[in-house]
Amino acid sequence: MRQVIYESVSAETSASGMAAEILRGARPFNGLNGVTGLLCAATNRFLQLLEGPTESVELAMNRIRADARHHRIETLADGSVEARAFSDWAMGYRDQGDPVGLLDEQMRVLVAETPRHIGDRFKQFVIA
DSSP states (O other): OEEEEEEEEESSSOHHHHHHHHHHHHHHHHHHHTOEEEEEEETTEEEEEEEEOHHHHHHHHHHHHHOTTEEEEEEEEEEEOSSOSSTTOSSEEEETTOOSOTTHHHHHHHHHHSOHHHHHHHHHHHOO
Protein backbone atom coordinates (compact mmCIF):
# COMPACT_ATOMS: atom_id res chain seq x y z
CA MET A 1 0.00 0.00 0.00
CA ARG A 2 1.27 3.47 -0.89
CA GLN A 3 1.27 6.45 1.45
CA VAL A 4 1.98 10.02 0.34
CA ILE A 5 2.26 13.04 2.61
CA TYR A 6 2.46 16.47 1.03
CA GLU A 7 2.13 20.12 1.95
CA SER A 8 0.79 22.80 -0.37
CA VAL A 9 -0.10 26.47 -0.33
CA SER A 10 -3.71 27.51 -0.74
CA ALA A 11 -4.54 29.66 -3.75
CA GLU A 12 -6.71 31.76 -1.41
CA THR A 13 -5.82 33.42 1.87
CA SER A 14 -7.77 30.89 3.92
CA ALA A 15 -7.16 27.19 3.37
CA SER A 16 -9.90 26.49 5.90
CA GLY A 17 -12.42 28.35 3.77
CA MET A 18 -11.65 26.12 0.78
CA ALA A 19 -11.55 22.84 2.68
CA ALA A 20 -15.29 22.06 2.56
CA GLU A 21 -15.29 22.35 -1.23
CA ILE A 22 -12.19 20.17 -1.54
CA LEU A 23 -13.68 17.52 0.76
CA ARG A 24 -16.94 17.41 -1.24
CA GLY A 25 -14.97 16.23 -4.27
CA ALA A 26 -12.30 14.16 -2.51
CA ARG A 27 -14.47 11.98 -0.29
CA PRO A 28 -16.55 10.36 -3.08
CA PHE A 29 -13.47 9.89 -5.28
CA ASN A 30 -11.48 8.40 -2.42
CA GLY A 31 -14.31 6.10 -1.38
CA LEU A 32 -14.64 4.72 -4.89
CA ASN A 33 -10.90 4.25 -5.28
CA GLY A 34 -9.93 2.83 -1.89
CA VAL A 35 -8.02 5.91 -0.77
CA THR A 36 -8.09 7.00 2.87
CA GLY A 37 -6.32 9.82 4.65
CA LEU A 38 -6.38 13.12 6.43
CA LEU A 39 -6.48 16.72 5.24
CA CYS A 40 -5.26 19.42 7.61
CA ALA A 41 -5.72 23.13 6.98
CA ALA A 42 -3.98 26.03 8.66
CA THR A 43 -3.91 29.65 7.56
CA ASN A 44 -3.00 29.42 3.86
CA ARG A 45 -1.56 25.88 3.85
CA PHE A 46 -2.73 22.30 3.49
CA LEU A 47 -1.04 19.19 4.81
CA GLN A 48 -2.43 15.90 3.58
CA LEU A 49 -1.79 12.21 4.00
CA LEU A 50 -3.17 9.86 1.33
CA GLU A 51 -2.95 6.08 1.49
CA GLY A 52 -4.24 3.18 -0.57
CA PRO A 53 -3.50 1.18 -3.70
CA THR A 54 -0.56 2.66 -5.61
CA GLU A 55 -2.60 3.44 -8.74
CA SER A 56 -5.40 5.07 -6.74
CA VAL A 57 -3.04 7.28 -4.74
CA GLU A 58 -1.35 8.34 -7.97
CA LEU A 59 -4.74 9.25 -9.47
CA ALA A 60 -5.54 11.30 -6.37
CA MET A 61 -2.17 13.07 -6.54
CA ASN A 62 -2.70 13.85 -10.23
CA ARG A 63 -6.05 15.44 -9.35
CA ILE A 64 -4.37 17.50 -6.64
CA ARG A 65 -1.54 18.64 -8.93
CA ALA A 66 -4.14 19.79 -11.50
CA ASP A 67 -6.29 21.56 -8.88
CA ALA A 68 -5.88 25.35 -9.06
CA ARG A 69 -6.75 25.59 -5.34
CA HIS A 70 -3.26 24.24 -4.51
CA HIS A 71 0.18 25.36 -5.56
CA ARG A 72 3.77 24.82 -4.41
CA ILE A 73 3.06 21.16 -3.65
CA GLU A 74 5.93 19.66 -1.66
CA THR A 75 6.03 15.90 -1.22
CA LEU A 76 7.27 15.11 2.29
CA ALA A 77 7.00 11.32 2.14
CA ASP A 78 6.11 8.82 -0.56
CA GLY A 79 6.46 5.12 0.03
CA SER A 80 5.00 1.79 1.02
CA VAL A 81 3.34 1.11 4.36
CA GLU A 82 2.05 -2.10 5.91
CA ALA A 83 -1.11 -0.62 7.39
CA ARG A 84 -3.24 2.48 6.96
CA ALA A 85 -2.97 5.29 9.47
CA PHE A 86 -6.57 6.42 8.78
CA SER A 87 -8.33 3.26 7.66
CA ASP A 88 -11.82 4.51 8.58
CA TRP A 89 -11.59 7.86 6.81
CA ALA A 90 -12.32 8.41 3.10
CA MET A 91 -10.85 11.80 4.03
CA GLY A 92 -10.63 12.97 7.61
CA TYR A 93 -10.32 16.69 8.19
CA ARG A 94 -8.59 18.72 10.84
CA ASP A 95 -8.53 22.50 10.96
CA GLN A 96 -5.90 24.26 13.02
CA GLY A 97 -7.48 25.23 16.30
CA ASP A 98 -10.23 22.58 16.20
CA PRO A 99 -11.10 21.41 19.69
CA VAL A 100 -9.76 18.10 20.92
CA GLY A 101 -11.71 15.42 19.14
CA LEU A 102 -11.95 12.13 17.36
CA LEU A 103 -8.78 12.45 15.30
CA ASP A 104 -6.47 13.08 18.23
CA GLU A 105 -5.50 9.44 18.82
CA GLN A 106 -4.87 8.86 15.10
CA MET A 107 -2.79 12.05 15.00
CA ARG A 108 -0.67 10.91 17.95
CA VAL A 109 -0.02 7.55 16.27
CA LEU A 110 0.76 9.17 12.92
CA VAL A 111 3.16 11.67 14.45
CA ALA A 112 4.88 8.92 16.46
CA GLU A 113 5.35 6.74 13.37
CA THR A 114 6.63 9.35 10.92
CA PRO A 115 10.10 10.85 10.68
CA ARG A 116 10.48 13.74 13.09
CA HIS A 117 10.46 16.49 10.42
CA ILE A 118 7.09 15.24 9.12
CA GLY A 119 5.64 14.74 12.59
CA ASP A 120 6.66 18.29 13.48
CA ARG A 121 4.76 19.63 10.45
CA PHE A 122 1.60 17.76 11.47
CA LYS A 123 1.94 19.16 15.00
CA GLN A 124 2.04 22.70 13.55
CA PHE A 125 -1.27 22.07 11.85
CA VAL A 126 -3.13 20.83 14.90
CA ILE A 127 -1.83 23.26 17.52
CA ALA A 128 -4.12 26.23 18.04
